[in-house]
Amino acid sequence: MxxxxxxxxxxxxxxxxxxxxxxxxxxxxxxxxxxxxxxxxxxxxxxxxxxxxxxxxxxxxxxxxxxxxxKQYDYWLSDLIRSNAADPSTEEGLASLLEALFEKLLSDKIMTELLRWEITEGNHITERTARLRELHSMELINHFNDMFRDGDIDMVATSTLIVAGLYYMVLHKDRSTFGGIDINSPEGRGRIHAACRSVSSLFFRRNECDSRIDRIAERMRAEGIDEESIARCINAG
CATH class of the missing domain: 1.10.10.60 (Homeodomain-like)
Known part of the structure; x- marks a missing residue:
């Protein structure tokens, strides 16, 4: 048996x-x-x-x-900035950084779930991760504040809106298109990449234009032209 x-x-x-x-x-x-x-x-x-x-x-x-x-995600944003080959204080570098952020959010499911958790639930963990991300981004923010302080575009506020938009589009991507754009498709992702480059170009070219106007105004003052005439010439341009 x-x-x-x-x-x-x-x-x-x-x-x-x-x-x-x-x-x-x-x-x-x-x-x-x-x-x-x-x-x-x-x-x-x-x-x-x-x-x-x-x-x-x-x-x-x-x-x-x-x-x-x-905690393995505490430094993801600062790591992303450091790993970006281009200097973020240039037009190409800022565009590259925004595009890299977009791709990182698309590819890193845990990071996007952490962002979702921060939005939906307040606790000591989500509060800490959100504060740390803000802290680690301040060096770059302060750098941009210095670069664009004389321009008429609030670069930090505007770029914050752009980053928040990237966050939302990625978190929302499996629910619906946004503005008719489907970032699950190559075409949709391509449009966002192009938009990142366009925004970066807008920032730097506008800042360059403002600096050129300031230099012209200074030369006019040096030649003894009064402020009213300077303002009239600049506004006419």
């Missing part, structure tokens, strides 16, 4: 590093599928093929896990 063996095969023993890697990969997959707000520990441990107690031996709760998990 055959003997039935009811003993379940044991899972291969994994190191602490292997288990942590499995948790990270499982969390990444689950967040991509459901977002931060709807991902559950039960789903993560099932994907990671571990018992819940193994997760809770490492983390008090899901919030504590998320607190560490999202």
């Amino acid at each position: 055959a003997v039935v063996n009811d003993v379940k095969p044991r899972r291969p023993r994994r190191s602490k590093a292997d288990i942590e890697e499995a948790i990270q990969k499982a969390a990444t997959a689950q967040i991509k599928k459901k977002g931060f707000s709807l991902a559950l520990v039960t789903d993560i441990v099932k994907r990671a093929k571990i018992e819940p107690i193994v997760f809770y031996n490492r983390y008090k709760n899901l919030d504590e896990f998320y607190d560490g998990f999202v």
Whole structure:
């Protein structure tokens, strides 16, 4: 008579590093599928093929896990700025930076889910990540403030609107087109890339024009021409 063996095969023993890697990969997959707000520990441990107690031996709760998990995205914006080959203080560089930001948001599902989480839920994690992103962008913002301070375009406010628009279009892309543009299509993405280049050109050419007008006005003053005449000539131009 055959003997039935009811003993379940044991899972291969994994190191602490292997288990942590499995948790990270499982969390990444689950967040991509459901977002931060709807991902559950039960789903993560099932994907990671571990018992819940193994997760809770490492983390008090899901919030504590998320607190560490999202720190890998603390410097994503400053890293993007540094990795951009072109100087962002040039027309080509600013266009390249805006285009790189757009492509990064399209390709990095976790980053877009983090942005979505920040918008929909306020907690110590989302508040920290939002503040850090703002802090890391301030150096570039201050640089642009100095560059364009004498122009008649508020470059920082305008570029902020553009970046916010990129955020929204990417977060909205699976719901509907926006302005008739489908950024899931090559044609739609191409239009956004072209718009980034156009906006950068507008900033720098307008700033160059303002600087040229200022130089002309200074030369006219040096020749003794009165302010009213200078203003009339410049406004006529």
